[in-house]
Amino acid sequence: MVILLALIGLGFCAALSRSLYLEENKSITAKFRADVTLLATAFEREVQLNLEILFALKASVGMMPEMNAKLFEKLTRQVLERSPAIKAIAWSPVVSQEDRAGFEQRQQNWYPGFVLSEIPATAGALPAEAPPWLVPVQFIEPIADNRAAIGFDLSSESKRRTALLAARETGEMVSTAAIELLQEQDNQNGLLVFAPLYSGASDTTPEDRAARNYGFMNGVFRIGELVKQSIPTAIDSNILVQIVDRTDGAQDVIYSTGRSSDERWLRSLIHEIPLAPVAGRNWVVQAMPGATFVSARRGYLPLLVIGFGFSFIVLLVFFAVRSLRQNAELNQTKRELEKISLTDALTGLANRRHFDLYLEQEWSRALRQSQPISMVMLDIDYFKAFNDAYGHPLGDQCLKQVAQALEQVVQRPTDLAARYGGEEFALVLPDTQNAAAVAEACRVAIQALGIVHELSDVAPVITVSAGVCSLIPTRKMSPAVLIQQADDALYEAKETGRNKVLDKGYFGGV
Incomplete structure (x- = not known):
């Protein structure tokens, strides 16, 4: 009877401790999700703010009768100083194949030795036949960090050309998928957002817009900078934060604070926050806590309950267990003696x-x-x-x-x-x-x-x-x-x- 009562008591303590443990889990999970939601909201606000800056620049450029290097540098200087997430801003006109040589000659007035370049065939270029129009980078700021991009034909690479065509036909700002930036020495990936410019109104048919499109403003964004600007304090190293591009069913991780393959991440607690469309891209903020993150936020109440409960019950059954052990030892000794007497x-x-x-x-x-x-x-x-x-x-x-x-x-x-x-x-x-x-x-x-x-x-x-x-x-x-x-x-x-x-x-x- 004593042993039965002890088991019932132990079961009750274990059930109470488990209940407190599960409630604590819910509280930690709720707090984690709330933190991720705040992070995603801040990140989304930062992204939209930078897109609005690009849109405002587009409107300013659209009112200019013509563009030159000095005017472009003047328009973009303060924007770049106040917006660290924008790695670069470029102006790229639409140039026909017939005007290619003339464009190169005119551009040499600003950049001696200028030549229009295309992406190498081994790097994902379009088919060998020449397209009817080109979109070369004419002006870019800051020029000191991005001189290599001057003259590069944006339409010569498939991802950029896809985004250019979409922006041209819709009149909206359109972003590329994650792409290797020419102006990055360490081959970091980034995003190019294209804002089309038209002669006359743009709210017509796609064919009319394509015919009146004369150039593009494009901003170069690094996701890491957007995250850094939207979250002033460092992200907890025990939380994996990823920005995932799910446009057209893709699953492209364009930013991550760590390796998702590490076993320390608790995939059962993964939380996702879809963001508003980012220049035509569907982004999701995905976060997973690590085991250390959860354990550091646990309290001692479940352990105290089960610890004190077990201790109290152990004291109650101590003498019974001691008696059983003594009986077992006597029986063992008896068996050993019997074995000796029979061997x-x-x-x-x-x-x-x-x-x-x-x-x-x-x-x-x-x-x-x-x-x-x-x-x-x-x-x-x-x-x-x-x-x-x-x-x-x-x-x-x-x-x-x-x-x-x-x-x-x-x-x-x-x-x-x-x-x-x-x-x-x-x-x-x-x-x-x-x-x-x-x-x-x-x-x-x-x-x-x-x-x-x-x-x-x-x-x-x-x-x-x-x-x-x-x-x-x-x-x-x-x-x-x-x-x-x-x-x-x-x-x-x-x-x-x-x-x-x-x-x-x-x-x-x-």
């Missing part, structure tokens, strides 16, 4: 007392079930001479090896191998019809040990003689009959040459 100290086989008890037990069972029971008596040939010649230590070692050989042959759970006395051994084999085969296997195994015995008259090694008797007990018999018959067979085997098995073959009653 031969030298060979580890059953001793004579164990043999007598087991034979009585199996005899009674065979009598009830009318089943045969067999006995094998074995004696080491010329063992006295062995002892005298080689000494008692080697004689004891010989007895141990013979015992081990018998155990290897007699392996059925119901069979018993015992040391009957001195150099004599006995096997009790319940429900065994062919006991002589078992005895022969024992004889062969013992001879195979190869224990040298130079004084033996039958072999140069240790051998045994064996006598076998099998019978079905009746109420007129006693176990002594089985012992006597096996012993007689053993005596006869020794008298007729030794190193042999003699089967008495006695079945029936007396």
Whole structure:
């Protein structure tokens, strides 16, 4: 009853502790999601603000009768100083193939040695045939960091051209997918946002807009800078934050604070916040906490509940457990004593007392079930001479090896191998019809040990003689009959040459 009550108490403490633990999990998860939502809102606001800046620049440029390097530098200087997330701002006119040479010549007035360039064919360029129009970068600021982009044809690369065409036909600002920036020395990825310019109104058909499109304002954005500007403090290193582009079913991670493959991230707590469309792109802020993030925010109440509860219950059952342990130790000691009393100290086989008890037990069972029971008596040939010649230590070692050989042959759970006395051994084999085969296997195994015995008259090694008797007990018999018959067979085997098995073959009653 005490143990049952203790289990009930422990179960109640565990259930209460688990309930508090789950509630704590919910609280940590809710706080984590709230933090991610605030992060996503701040990031979305920063992105929209920078897009609005680009849109305002587009409107300013659209009112200019013409554009030159000095005017462009003046328009963009303060914008770039106040908007670190904008890596660069460029003006790119639409140039026909017929006017290509003239454009290059005019541009050399601003940049001596200017030449219009295209992306190499190995880097994802469009097909070899020349397109009817080009969109080269004419002016870009800050020029010091982006001189390599001057003259580059934006339409010569597939991702840029796709965004250009979409912006041209819709009249809206359109962003590329994640792209390798020419102006980055370390090949970082970024985004190009194109804002189209038209001569006249742009709210017409796509065909009219394409015909009146004369250029593009484009801003170069680095997602890392947008994140840094929208979140002044450093992101917790135990939270993985990723910006994922899912436009047209894609799954492009365009920014990440760490490796998503790390096992420390708890994917079961992943949280996603979709953002408003970013220049035609569908972005999602995705966040996962690490195991350390969760563990650092856990309280001690669940542990205190289960700790104090367990301690109190343990005190209540201490004496009961102590009593049970003492009883178990006494029982173990009793079993060990019984084992010692039933085991031969030298060979580890059953001793004579164990043999007598087991034979009585199996005899009674065979009598009830009318089943045969067999006995094998074995004696080491010329063992006295062995002892005298080689000494008692080697004689004891010989007895141990013979015992081990018998155990290897007699392996059925119901069979018993015992040391009957001195150099004599006995096997009790319940429900065994062919006991002589078992005895022969024992004889062969013992001879195979190869224990040298130079004084033996039958072999140069240790051998045994064996006598076998099998019978079905009746109420007129006693176990002594089985012992006597096996012993007689053993005596006869020794008298007729030794190193042999003699089967008495006695079945029936007396």
